[in-house]
Amino acid sequence: xxxxxxxxxxxxxxxxxxxxxxxxxxxxxxxxxxxxxxxxxxxxxxxxxxxxxxxxxxxxxxxxxxxxxxxxxxxxxxxxxxxxxxxxxxxxxxxxxxxxxxxxxxxxxxxxxxxxxxxxxxxxxxxxxxxxxxxxxxxxxxxxxxxxxxxxxxxxxxxxxxxxxxxxxxxxxxxxxxxxxxxxxxxxxxxxxxxxxxxxxxxxxxxxxxxxxxxxxxxxxxxxxxxxxxxxxxxxxxxxxxxxxxxxxxxxxxxxxxxxxxxx
Numbered sequence: 001x002x003x004x005x006x007x008x009x010x011x012x013x014x015x016x017x018x019x020x021x022x023x024x025x026x027x028x029x030x031x032x033x034x035x036x037x038x039x040x041x042x043x044x045x046x047x048x049x050x051x052x053x054x055x056x057x058x059x060x061x062x063x064x065x066x067x068x069x070x071x072x073x074x075x076x077x078x079x080x081x082x083x084x085x086x087x088x089x090x091x092x093x094x095x096x097x098x099x100x101x102x103x104x105x106x107x108x109x110x111x112x113x114x115x116x117x118x119x120x121x122x123x124x125x126x127x128x129x130x131x132x133x134x135x136x137x138x139x140x141x142x143x144x145x146x147x148x149x150x151x152x153x154x155x156x157x158x159x160x161x162x163x164x165x166x167x168x169x170x171x172x173x174x175x176x177x178x179x180x181x182x183x184x185x186x187x188x189x190x191x192x193x194x195x196x197x198x199x200x201x202x203x204x205x206x207x208x209x210x211x212x213x214x215x216x217x218x219x220x221x222x223x224x225x226x227x228x229x230x231x232x233x234x235x236x237x238x239x240x241x242x243x244x245x246x247x248x249x250x251x252x253x254x255x256x257x258x259x260x261x262x263x264x
Contacts, residue, residue, distance in 0.1 A: 003076035007086045010094040012072040017101040019068035023061035024150040029108035035146045042142055050142075054149055061153035069161045 005012040021030035034057055042050040076083050088094065110123075160171070172179070184190065237248075 001071045001077065002074045003072075003083065004086055005072040007083070008072070008088050010088060011097065014094075014097040014101040015072060016068050017105055019064040020154075021104040022064040023154050024057055024146065025061070025154060026147050026150070027105075027108050029104050029106075031147065031150065032108045032110075034150075035143050038146055039142045054146070057146065058149050058153045061150045062157045065154045065157035066161050069158060074161060 017028070021028040024031045024034040038050055038053050038057070041053050089097075181187070
């Protein structure tokens with residue numbers, strides 16, 4: 001995709017609102033929900049947890065704006081015929097998108113701290129008795145930091161992906177090892193393959209050759225060969241000639257008579 005905004009104006013606008021909400025840009029609703037989480041992590045958790053959450057918010061804002069800019073406002077990519085057939089969705093699709101975009105853009109006012117505190121917190125106070133209805137000075141400071149992180153990350157995504165140039169290419173070249181690290185998923189799959197998959201595969205091959213192929217198959221095939229060998233011996237007694245059977249009966253009778261005579 002790419003360059004879809006002129007053909008999908010409503011979808012592009014609502015998608016951009018959703019991306020800004022995901023990025024946590026003020027005054028969208030995502031900013032206040034993210035800010036409340038980060039403030040709670042800082043005040044009731046630990047600063048390290050707040051740092052991890054803030055870094056995650058930076059990355060979230062970056063990739064949220066990146067996908068919006070590349071898909072709708074970047075240069076067209078892919079087959080030209082695909083772009084020619086791109087068209088806006090019917091009202092049954094764009095209507096709910098517009099409603100969700102309005103809610104995402106305007107619902108954040110419920111999280112704005114006022115003189116009497118946060119209106120949403122006051123509304124939820126009877127249910128969550130520990131909910132604080134007032135905003136502390138530290139919360140305002142954390143809100144400013146959260147807004148700055150979201151704005152800086154969004155501006156960085158816009159600068160890199162909206163109008164790419166030589167400077168962006170140089171940055172991409174310098175960050176190539178980092179991009180490779182992310183593309184490889186921190187090499188977790190490779191490490192899993194070396195540490196877990198390869199040893200267990202060798203163990204399975206050893207069990208297959210020693211246990212299954214030699215022990216199990218050897219025992220089954222050995223029993224079969226033993227039965228076949230005994231059958232080859234016993235089949236000689238079944239000649240199909242009556243004279244041979246009479247001779248065998250005679251030999252057996254003589255042997256029995258000789259046995260009883262010797263015992264008596």
